[in-house]
Each structure stands twice: as structure tokens, then as C-alpha cells.
Amino acid sequence: MAKRIDVEDLNAWYGSFHAVADVSMTIEPKQVTALIGPSGCGKSTFLRALNRMHEVVRGARVSGQVLLDGQDIYGEGVDAVAVRRSIGMVFQRPNPFPTMSVRDNVAAGLKLNGVRKKSELDDVVERSLTMAGLWDEVSHRLDRPGGGLSGGQQQRLCIARALAVEPEVLLMDEPCSSLDPISTLRIEDLIGELKDRYTIVIVTHNMQEAARVSETTAFFNIAGAGEPGRLIEMGPTTKIFTKPDDTRTEDYITGRFG
């Protein structure tokens, strides 16, 4: 089910501000691809462009192609809502629905899309929570509010919620940046397990994290304030972190940035 993504000449704007310029890359299926780079380099914007979440922001637009197994998600007649169902997303801050129970949070994607059969939903809830490594911790309190869990649990709940709609690709925007080291480790382990089934793209500020979880790393950078972010270099993670081709990558990796 995991699908491959080919990005060609992607540009993204917020109003008149050019945030991402001329990015082309191939994201392999059943792998973890990490996007690294300094703040404001456009990596989150790029990630959001991959499932058409970028255009949710007022005045935001995108040009270029994003091919999901050959089909352009920005092509004519393509429904953004359908795109987001096959390309799930986990956000930086855990954002469970505060009015819903743990169970309803996980089932939300299906329920809000009209699935009503309880037995079916219960199956999905258990399967998704198990995949997210949360089932044992919450199975006895599925009816309690999702907001009552700890930060790390909430983030895994959000991952379970994303998995429940059975996407082909999972995009993660700094999923561990608001979590403690132990919760971070759990989520990183989880990412390792999930990559057998999904194409995973993760944005992170933490270079050790990128080194730990990803097979491929892409380095983004900006030339200066107000300039658009660009893809500098992309390659196998070990290569990017040991002998990158570009000196800018090397400066960033080794901490000689700026």
C-alpha cells in the first residue's frame, strides 16, 4: 500500500511571500525520509504541500507537481479531501479533539466520513491503537476524554488517529519536539515499526533523531531572511551525516551554521 512520491518543481507561497522554491525529490516507499534544516527553511511548508494542507492557510498556494505513484495530487479534478485521506499527517503539538473520548478520537476520521457500524469501528480503534503502541495503556479507559492523556500518549493517540483512516503515506511535522526523551524514544521506535507498511516523511530539528530514524535525509536551507527555502542536498542518511557533498550541509550538520 505504501506509495512513492515524486515531487517536481514545487513552489509554495503564503500570499506574496515565496516560502519554498523549486524543490524536486523522490520519496521512496517503505522508508523514512527526514527533512532537516534551520527554522524558516520551508521544510514544514514543503511537508504540508505533500498532502494539500498548505492551501488550508489563507492566501497560500502551490505550483509544481506532486506525484503519488504517478498521479498528480495537484492535477485537475483531484479532490484535496481525498488526497488527505490517503496521505495522513501528525502535527508538532499533539492535538486530540478535546470533546471526544479516546475511542472517538481514533475513530474520528472514519466516523466523520460516515462509517457508522460499531463493530467495524471498534476493530479499527483497537488495531490503530495497537499499531501506535498505545492499546495497553488506554484499553481500559477508551471512554475517557482524549485530552486527559499525557503529552506523549496524546501524540501516539494522534498517530493512531492518522493510521485509522488507512493512509498510504504518513507525514510527521516535528512529532517529538514537544515530548520528553522517553516519549520521544517510544515514538521513534514506533516510526521504525510503521515504515514496513507506510511511506513516512518526518520533519525534525533534531539531527540525532533524523540519524536514528531515517534512511534518507533531505537538507533544506535559506539564503537569508525573506528568501525562499530550497532543497540543498538529499541522499542516504549515513552519507548526509558523514560526508555530504555540499559545504552548507556540512556546516549545518557539524554545527558551524551561520
Add this chain to the structure above:
Amino acid sequence: MALVGPVALRRRSVSRALLGLVGAGAIGLTALLFTATPFQGVLDFVLVAYLLYVVAQTAVSYAVEGARSARNRLALTLLVSALFLALVPLAAVLIYTVQRGVQAISPGFLTHSMNGVGPLEDAGGAYHAIVGTLEQVVIASVISIPLGLLAAVYIVEYGRGRLVYWIRFFVDVMTGLPSIVAGLFIFAFWVLGLHKGFSGFAAGMALAILMIPIVVRASEEMLKLVPNDLREASYALGVPRWRTIVSVVFPAASAGLTTGIILAVARVTGETAPLLLTAFGFDAIRTNPFSGPQSGLPLFVFSQAGSAFDVAVNRAWAGALTLIAIVLVLTVLARVLTRRNVLA
């Protein structure tokens, strides 16, 4: 060299006993003043004593505690005074209405109309007016709540650019619309223009005109409080926008929306002016709001209070008490619901 000397962590302060002494001194001095000079009157006494107290307290504080504490005490005293001054009219109205109302209200008042009651008779009641008010407010709510809520959803979730600017501008203008103008409009347009005559429904429409902008503004504020994170979380699951609004945004804002709407209902329940030209008033019970003049509690109070006879004025107080009770119940309800707000 330091610009400021060493800071003394301990400092002297004015004790409560000393403050009491200052207060007593202020009162004593005022009493002396009022016996020795032509000053008189209770209110004047209180005012002079208060001013003396404020001055003396600040002086004592300055001498004992220093300039900063003196300024602090002065500001605090003025703030607390302002608070009490603001509460005085509110409390006075409430207490007086309850006092007069409780004397005049009776089970018979709540179950009888004014049909066939003579001008000097101590009989009759506001049943017809209560029925009228409830019907008119329900009609106003049925018209304005969906309209207002949907307008707010448009403004917050969909609208962009100039159209929203103008909608909000007109909503603001409508918020400041004098209530008699709403009544006048329905009177000219519906009652006379379309020859529909006076009715509870006409009154409901006039109230709706006043209620819509309140509902829009209140709902708009509550919808804006819903974090964008939640909308994005929903979109990212492939949930369409309308479904996100209905199933994610509304539940998150429900307590606040309910509060805002109830306060809007409470606000129009007490409106008198729009009823004058629309419901007009009627002494007998009329349950059908669609034809013929109808009474309402504010109208009832207005007409009874204008009478020269004590029995009628007493009925007005009883009616006022009933009206306050209805509004109070709604307000308390709104408070209780606000406390459960997940966002606040």
C-alpha cells in the same frame, strides 16, 4: 556606584488599627464640621467623611510607609470605591423591585389575565403577558439563532476579504440600532404595509432584528476561540470542511455558543419599545401569536405603571419581578453552561 541604594526588604506598614483610627477621625471631624457649620444632609456627610478619609489615609500612609505605598493605597481605595459606586444602582434596582414585587405577586397574579378587570379592582394578573412574552421570545429565537449562527460560521470559517468586512460592519451598526427603530420598521413594513395588523409574531420579528447581531457577534467570538489545530487535525484526516465545522468546531465551542445565545435571549426578553408598535398589548389571553394584538411582560409593566391607581402600580411591580426572574433564570443557565466550556 549603584544608582539605587540597598533595598530594605522589611518595611513599616500602616496597621489595620491605625486605619480604623484614621476612619474614626475622619467621621469625627466631619461630625464636628456638620455641627459647627451650616453643612447638613446625610449624603453630604458621607461624601465629606469619605474625602477626609481618603486624604488622611494617604497622608498617614505617606508618613509611615513612604510615597510608593501611599500612591498604592490611594489608587486601591479609589478603585474599590468605583466598584461599589458601580454596584449601587444595580443592587438598588434589584432590591427595590424584589421588595415591591414580592408584596404584590400572588398565585392568582401568575394565573389570571387582565380581562374584565376594572381600574380600581385589586384583581387580575399577568398570565396573558407571560404567555405573550414566551411566545414572542421563542419566535424571535427561532428566526435569529439559525440566521445569526450561520452568519457567524460564514464570517469565521469561510469569509474572506471585503464582503466579510461589510458584513461585520453592518452587524456592528445593527448592534447599536435603537430598539424602537426595529419596532417601527416592523410596524411600517408588516403591520401597516402588508396589512397584517398587530400580532405576537410581528413582535417576535422586531425582537429578532435586535437579536441577530448579538447572536452573530457572540457566536463569532466563540468560534474564533476554537484552535486552528483542531480544524487542521480534522482536515488532515480527510474530513471535509462542512463536516469539520459540524462535528469538530461546534462541539468544541458548544458551551460558549449556548451561553452567548442565552444571553441574547435574555437581552431581548426585556425589550419594551419594539413591542409597543407590534404586539400592541391586549388584556385577555391570546395564545395564537399570529393574529391579533397580544400582551407581553414589558408591555404589561409599562401599561400598569402608567396608571394613577396603586393596585395597577403594584401589578406593574409584580410583573417586573416576574420579568427579572425569567431573565435571571436564563442568565444563571448561561453561567452554568459557561463553566463547562472546554476551551475557557
